[in-house]
Amino acid sequence: MSHTPIDQQRAWCALAEHAAGMGRRHLRDLFVEQPGRFETFSRSAAGLTLDLSKQRWTGQTLDLLLDLARDAGVPEAIRGLLAGERVNRSEDRPALHTALRLPADARLEVGGEDLVPSVHATLARMAEMVERFHAGQWRGATGKPIHDVVNLGVGGSDLGPLMVTHALADYRPEGIHRIDVHFASTMDGSQLADYLTRLNPETTLFVLSSKSFTTIDTLSNARTARDWLKSRLLGAAGEEGVDEALVMRQHFIGVSASPEKMAEWGIADDHQLEFWEWVGGRYSLWGAIGLPIALVVGMEHFRGLLAGAHAMDRHFSEAAPADNLPVLLALAGIWNVNFLDIRAHSILPYDGRLEYFAAYLEQLEMESNGKSVTHDGDQVGYSTCPVLWGQLGPNAQHAFYQLLHQGTQAVECDFIAPRVRYDDVPDPATRDHLMGQHRLTLANCFAQSRVLMLGDDAIEEDGPRPEYKHYRGNQPSSTLLLDRLTPETLGALIALYEHKVFVQATIWDINPFDQWGVELGKKIAGETQHTLEHRTGLEGMDDSTRGLIEAVWSAEAEHGR
Numbered sequence: 408m409s410h411t412p413i414d415q416q417r418a419w420c421a422l423a424e425h426a427a428g429m430g431r432r433h434l435r436d437l438f439v440e441q442p443g444r445f446e447t448f449s450r451s452a453a454g455l456t457l458d459l460s461k462q463r464w465t466g467q468t469l470d471l472l473l474d475l476a477r478d479a480g481v482p483e484a485i486r487g488l489l490a491g492e493r494v495n496r497s498e499d500r501p502a503l504h505t506a507l508r509l510p511a512d513a514r515l516e517v518g519g520e521d522l523v524p525s526v527h528a529t530l531a532r533m534a535e536m537v538e539r540f541h542a543g544q545w546r547g548a549t550g551k552p553i554h555d556v557v558n559l560g561v562g563g564s565d566l567g568p569l570m571v572t573h574a575l576a577d578y579r580p581e582g583i584h585r586i587d588v589h590f591a592s593t594m595d596g597s598q599l600a601d602y603l604t605r606l607n608p609e610t611t612l613f614v615l616s617s618k619s620f621t622t623i624d625t626l627s628n629a630r631t632a633r634d635w636l637k638s639r640l641l642g643a644a645g646e647e648g649v650d651e652a653l654v655m656r657q658h659f660i661g662v663s664a665s666p667e668k669m670a671e672w673g674i675a676d677d678h679q680l681e682f683w684e685w686v687g688g689r690y691s692l693w694g695a696i697g698l699p700i701a702l703v704v705g706m707e708h709f710r711g712l713l714a715g716a717h718a719m720d721r722h723f724s725e726a727a728p729a730d731n732l733p734v735l736l737a738l739a740g741i742w743n744v745n746f747l748d749i750r751a752h753s754i755l756p757y758d759g760r761l762e763y764f765a766a767y768l769e770q771l772e773m774e775s776n777g778k779s780v781t782h783d784g785d786q787v788g789y790s791t792c793p794v795l796w797g798q799l800g801p802n803a804q805h806a807f808y809q810l811l812h813q814g815t816q817a818v819e820c821d822f823i824a825p826r827v828r829y830d831d832v833p834d835p836a837t838r839d840h841l842m843g844q845h846r847l848t849l850a851n852c853f854a855q856s857r858v859l860m861l862g863d864d865a866i867e868e869d870g871p872r873p874e875y876k877h878y879r880g881n882q883p884s885s886t887l888l889l890d891r892l893t894p895e896t897l898g899a900l901i902a903l904y905e906h907k908v909f910v911q912a913t914i915w916d917i918n919p920f921d922q923w924g925v926e927l928g929k930k931i932a933g934e935t936q937h938t939l940e941h942r943t944g945l946e947g948m949d950d951s952t953r954g955l956i957e958a959v960w961s962a963e964a965e966h967g968r
């Protein structure tokens with residue numbers, strides 16, 4: 408039986424009324440009226456400080472949003488998520504990414520089984536593999552130590568490891584056999600083709616990362632990689648005893664929730680790392696999908712990443728809603744989307760190491776909450792996930808900030824930066840320069856959020872100005888400061904956003920753990936591919952698609968195919 412939709416409940420109506428009363432009150436006035444906003448609206452946990460004072464809200468707004476969270480059952484939902492309830496209702500399973508970062512001495516019983524031992528058994532298998540690579544003992548078919556590892560995966564089997572390996576590149580352990588990790592995700596083979604021209608097949612291994620092990624993007628890259636290895640290593644190398652089985656064994660690792668499919672594809676049993684259906688693809692970097700991360704930073708730092716995420720999980724579970732970072736970040740988003748009608752959200756890290764963070768969040772947020780049907784199957788009558796995109800802040804300043812400052816779209820921004828960086832650079836002169844560059848970066852970060860907030864009021868009035876030199880301000884933002892960027896704080900940062908997404912989904916009454924929206928495209932792509940290849944079925948197509956396909960065929964005909 409459907410319950411009363413959230414937008415017809417008391418707390419939502421009170422917020423709508425409050426929003427109407429607030430009108431378009433300018434952030435600059437809120438700062439004048441309420442001294443000490445930073446103190447009032449900032450909270451810290453797990454090495455992160457979240458400043459929400461530049462949100463276009465008051466203490467009363469936040470109280471009403473906390474009422475909304477309570478009425479939507481957020482505290483109970485958090486307990487259910489962490490206890491392993493079947494929160495992914497359309498697929499009837501729990502979403503237990505938090506179990507992947509529980510310490511070894513914890514217990515989490517789900518369906519009568521304690522999950523912690525199997526989680527740690529997988530970590531131990533990863534550790535063994537990583538140790539072999541780092542000792543130079545994982546050898547290719549011709550006996551040379553593997554030096555390059557290419558991760559073949561897409562979506563959650565690519566973006567998390569890609570983002571984290573880039574962010575933590577400074578944490579590479581010293582004194583080990585170095586492994587260079589690369590990522591190829593696109594089905595068009597662009598990235599892979601480049602690696603195949605540069606890498607040595609004798610010292611290259613591929614990790615096939617795919618929860619389902621059915622994703623065509625990954626499998627098509629995998630087939631190309633397999634043929635490349637075979638054509639280079641079998642016979643041609645003139646090596647005695649190098650056969651197909653040896654190539655498959657020494658040059659492929661599989662990571663999936665489907666051991667049967669990995670085996671069918673030819674991955675050796677003991678080179679398979681398995682994970683569980685209860686880990687969503689975009690929530691999976693904490694386990695075996697994180698193998699590329701561990702290959703770069705080592706298991707100790709990988710465990711640091713898990714520990715940081717676990718610290719955020721504990722905070723999420725224990726802190727009161729009014730002090731709970733994920734809850735507060737989620738509520739700021741709800742206020743913007745549902746009550747201030749701000750439907751665009753930009754992620755702006757001021758630290759080059761976080762280059763792929765926005766791309767990672769695009770999947771996490773939009774694949775999780777880009778939904779319009781409630782758990783009960785009703786159409787929602789309110790907005791859900793905003794359009795979210797981003798880029799390194801300093802580069803975005805020279806690209807799309809124009810729109811943030813003077814465009815017609817209202818946009819919420821998240822600014823992210825570490826408080827300190829480069830203080831450990833050994834050479835004093837270089838250290839001074841780089842620390843100065845970091846301060847310059849922070850100055851830009853703080854200046855941008857200030858101008859977005861104040862507009863023209865950020866500068867002294869210096870006489871009349873043409874309209875095109877005016878800044879309206881009043882654009883809300885959140886600022887997240889990491890004490891410094893470490894495996895632990897990065898883990899906490901990612902977990903913060905995972906939980907924020909969950910809280911918003913709870914309020915919107917949608918399932919953040921499925922992704923049915925992407926399935927139809929896959930099916931139609933299969934049919935279209937069949938038509939393209941076999942030249943049948945064109946009659947059933949719409950006029951546009953028919954025209955496009957014919958354009959391809961005529962180009963192929965011109966080139967004699």
Ligand code: F6P
Binds near residue numbers: 562564625689774
């Ligand atoms: O098509 C979307 C999706 O299923 C994502 O949810 C997932 O992260 C990605 O494809 C890759 O899936 P897999 O890990 O099963 O290859």
